[in-house]
Amino acid sequence: MHVVSFVNKQYLKFINTGVKRNTTISFKNVQLLNTYLFIAWFLGTVIMLKDFLVYQNVTPSIMGLSHLWGMYILAFVLNSKGYFTMAAYLFIFYLIFGFTLLATVFTPNTFVEFNLMVIPCMALSIFKKKGIPLLSLLLSFLCFCVVFVYFVNYQHKELFPEYSILFLSNFLIVHYFKTNNKKSEALILKEKLIVEQQAKDLEELNEFKSHFFVNLSHEMRTPLTLAKGYTHKIEGTKKDQQYIHLLKNQTQQLHHIINNIMDLSKLDENKYHITTSEINFINLVKGVFTDFEPLFKEKKIAFELIKPENVIYIKVDKGLFKRALSNLLNNSLKFTSAKGKVTLKIEVSTKIVLKIIDNGIGIPASDISQVFNRFYQSKNSITQSMGSGIGLSIVKSIMDLHQFKISATSHPNQETCFSICIPTYSYHKSNFVPAKANTHTTSISISEKPVVLVVDDHTEMRAYIKSTLTDNYKVLEAKSGQQALEQIAKHKVHALVTDFMMPVMNGLELVTVLREKKLQIPTVVLTAKQDNQSKINMLRLGVDAYLHKPFDEEELHLTLQNCLKNEIARKEFIKEYRVETENISEEVLFINQIKQIVQSHVSNADFTVLSLADNMFMTERTLHRKLKSISGCTPKEIIQDVKFQQAYNTYKIGEYTSVSELSNSVGYKNPSYF
Numbered sequence: 001m002h003v004v005s006f007v008n009k010q011y012l013k014f015i016n017t018g019v020k021r022n023t024t025i026s027f028k029n030v031q032l033l034n035t036y037l038f039i040a041w042f043l044g045t046v047i048m049l050k051d052f053l054v055y056q057n058v059t060p061s062i063m064g065l066s067h068l069w070g071m072y073i074l075a076f077v078l079n080s081k082g083y084f085t086m087a088a089y090l091f092i093f094y095l096i097f098g099f100t101l102l103a104t105v106f107t108p109n110t111f112v113e114f115n116l117m118v119i120p121c122m123a124l125s126i127f128k129k130k131g132i133p134l135l136s137l138l139l140s141f142l143c144f145c146v147v148f149v150y151f152v153n154y155q156h157k158e159l160f161p162e163y164s165i166l167f168l169s170n171f172l173i174v175h176y177f178k179t180n181n182k183k184s185e186a187l188i189l190k191e192k193l194i195v196e197q198q199a200k201d202l203e204e205l206n207e208f209k210s211h212f213f214v215n216l217s218h219e220m221r222t223p224l225t226l227a228k229g230y231t232h233k234i235e236g237t238k239k240d241q242q243y244i245h246l247l248k249n250q251t252q253q254l255h256h257i258i259n260n261i262m263d264l265s266k267l268d269e270n271k272y273h274i275t276t277s278e279i280n281f282i283n284l285v286k287g288v289f290t291d292f293e294p295l296f297k298e299k300k301i302a303f304e305l306i307k308p309e310n311v312i313y314i315k316v317d318k319g320l321f322k323r324a325l326s327n328l329l330n331n332s333l334k335f336t337s338a339k340g341k342v343t344l345k346i347e348v349s350t351k352i353v354l355k356i357i358d359n360g361i362g363i364p365a366s367d368i369s370q371v372f373n374r375f376y377q378s379k380n381s382i383t384q385s386m387g388s389g390i391g392l393s394i395v396k397s398i399m400d401l402h403q404f405k406i407s408a409t410s411h412p413n414q415e416t417c418f419s420i421c422i423p424t425y426s427y428h429k430s431n432f433v434p435a436k437a438n439t440h441t442t443s444i445s446i447s448e449k450p451v452v453l454v455v456d457d458h459t460e461m462r463a464y465i466k467s468t469l470t471d472n473y474k475v476l477e478a479k480s481g482q483q484a485l486e487q488i489a490k491h492k493v494h495a496l497v498t499d500f501m502m503p504v505m506n507g508l509e510l511v512t513v514l515r516e517k518k519l520q521i522p523t524v525v526l527t528a529k530q531d532n533q534s535k536i537n538m539l540r541l542g543v544d545a546y547l548h549k550p551f552d553e554e555e556l557h558l559t560l561q562n563c564l565k566n567e568i569a570r571k572e573f574i575k576e577y578r579v580e581t582e583n584i585s586e587e588v589l590f591i592n593q594i595k596q597i598v599q600s601h602v603s604n605a606d607f608t609v610l611s612l613a614d615n616m617f618m619t620e621r622t623l624h625r626k627l628k629s630i631s632g633c634t635p636k637e638i639i640q641d642v643k644f645q646q647a648y649n650t651y652k653i654g655e656y657t658s659v660s661e662l663s664n665s666v667g668y669k670n671p672s673y674f
Helices: 002-015 027-055 060-080 084-106 112-126 131-151 157-231 238-268 281-298 318-335 381-385 391-402 459-469 481-490 507-516 532-540 553-600 609-615 620-631 635-653 659-665
Strands: 277-280 302-306 311-316 341-348 352-358 405-411 415-422 427-430 451-455 474-478 495-498 523-527 545-548
Touching: 002 027, 027 060, 027 084, 027 112, 060 084, 084 112, 084 131, 112 131, 112 157, 131 157, 157 238, 157 459, 277 281, 281 302, 281 311, 281 318, 281 341, 311 318, 318 341, 318 352, 318 391, 318 415, 391 405, 451 459, 451 481, 459 474, 459 553, 474 481, 481 495, 481 507, 495 507, 495 553, 507 523, 507 532, 523 553, 532 545, 545 553, 553 609, 553 620, 553 635, 609 620, 609 635, 620 635, 635 659
Parallel strands: 302 341, 451 474, 451 495, 495 523, 523 545
Antiparallel strands: 277 311, 311 427, 341 352, 352 415, 405 415
């Protein structure tokens, strides 16, 4: 098998020789010429070896075939170098000459001239245009006639007309099949172009769909943020609280759907890039468990976490993994009825397996293989009223990005289990328990209410953000980046909360202008744009935080508080640093003054330390002591340093051609000492 594979590999390598070099010629024509050369060379070699072994000497057949054999090699070399046309001409017309020579001189009366019938068919298959094949047909037929009439002595020479018809028939048959083949290729090419165009149209339609949903999601985020934010502020009767609670749940559900749509668009555009880091896996799962615990408790569903005692670290994108796990728990919450049970279980052996087990309505056996397909939903009373069929598809994509495996098993109304398998190379165990972080922080108080400028083109959104900040901050408003600049020019602004997408001047342009003006105002970007590139562009400009809508009020408060504390600490540091640099600047000024004096006398060979001290209006001893304390160098070393630097700069520009001239230019009379 290995021998056959090797021979096949070498044969394919042979017939593909020159394909890349012949860029203007169809690769099929190049391969076909190589194939003809290979067959002709192989048959010629076999015939020559057979004759030599039979007759034990160089026969006329060997002599006649040897020059053809050499031509095959030459044509192959020309084709391999990219000279296809030259190689094809040489092969076709020398073949006509060679077989004619064999039939008339070397091996007459051996029916060699009948090979001339094949040559025009070869030419027809190799050349695109009909001129060369027709010329080869004419020459081959003339040579055939000459050989048949004058140089051979066959019985039944009266069959020459039939041979002539056969000669022409071969050519016409090959021409017929070639014409049909060209038509078929043209039809296939046309169909290929149609399919490519359809694929392009489908891709554009898919892109339009993705952009449509993304833009729609952006538009929905602002009213959703307002609805979600104001539900926390509504106070009413006990009966009203039921409706408020329902409203909160529905806004949360809508938020979840919008996030899924955004995730879907990112997956379609291959914009999901995972950034893994070593995370305490137990704490990660426990955190998600804690987030969902109140929701399960509210629905009266038993919610349990089973975990090992070991500390386990895995390489994972924390945000994406939490998103996937939250999706799975949302499904369990949705499909499990009251008094049911959901278990979050971590099993550790040769690999980690995270299981989400519930005793809800389950998935029919006929649907289990399709649950991770996009938009697929098992038909039941719950999916008919809610759900989009994209959650599990996103979970599967996130697991694939991590190279984790996810699977599902289900016995309807008994047990449904989603298992996430994390391979060995992605984690390690540890008994190390990290020390508690020092939570002590220096308290930095702000004597008066800081001024926060809120920039957003949506009036209601500005009003909502202002209402959340009014108790702790003095809030100014602007509906565009341009208005924000005007406000900053009029008022002292301590912090900035800005949207990304706005008319006239957007958030990115606003922050760019502020950085160009050297205004280091703590900036929080609060936006519906969730693509990674927009976030990176903002972070490159040095914004302090990038929050997404809908936002958490507490998160915004803590972010602003930290930004202002950091800004105050930075200013205090700069203030202290300036005091130090002012002291240093006097010393630097002293050193620069000395270097300037030495530079002005650099070519003076009589300029000494005493001369420098006189120019500085101090004694030589005082100069030495002060320079030594500031720089650690003596006055003599400073003078030498300046002179050598000057010499180096002069040498670089090629002003002097000899060492003597160079040493004189910096005040050294003895070149060898220099």
